[in-house]
Amino acid sequence: MTRVDPDRLGDERAALTQHLAYQRATMLIKLDGLDDEALRRPMTASGLNLLGLVRHLTVTEHGWLLTIYGGVPDPYLALDEQPGAEFRVDADEPTEEVLALYRETCARADELVAAGGLDDVVTTPWGAEVNLRAILAHLVQETARHNGHADLMREAIDGTTGS
Template identity: 75%
Template structure:
């Protein structure tokens, strides 16, 4: 990570770091471990990955880039749930693909480019990047605790 980065590079690097940290938290776990409910609400590691996929897609691809929202029909906490018939590898691949598509949107956009959210608020790319860094880092804290409870793995 470049410690003398400009604003754009610093934001992009931080988001990339936190995305990679999430993937490290799930690395080496089997399907049962990824799906194991770790909280009273049933939250699990695979659900965190799906939530961050939906969130990345929503902010970068739907709100900023104006693409259709395939997740628009999700209600309540459905974005944290993964059906049993959906392979874990597919969920992880979708996260990686969504991040790559989001990176292309970020590369083409200016930090001061403004869009209007579906709820009528104006937001620029800088704020979206900052939000996604915060969102991913916050859920990495959850992933840290879940992974440690599953197999004792800590770090990063």
């Protein structure tokens, strides 16, 4: 993913989709130059690490855009039964596969969003109605929030700040 500054004069759809794309790319930039050990290094008392943040964002994007909005079956349902599981990456999972799955999930989500309308309403598994506009706004804030976590983790690993 290449990070492109959002068009500050774009319409609502452009603002939402471009800001989401920017935040997604920012997360991947936070990982640049780190080896596998650094990406998997536990950085909090709960064991959270940078690769776990990417796993969480993959699960979140899939859940909201592919499953709830697009109707695609959710391969991550079993994770709901294990507290914190969506933030964990197994030791035998290759890092590049975790990152590739995030990129693939984002690309599939972008296709659904491009074909949909911001006023499209879907019902969540817990019975709440939500439109595509609200889903996109939620994903922008969710990704940006975890970019903040990634900022702190990256600085603790090697002193890199910014971006």
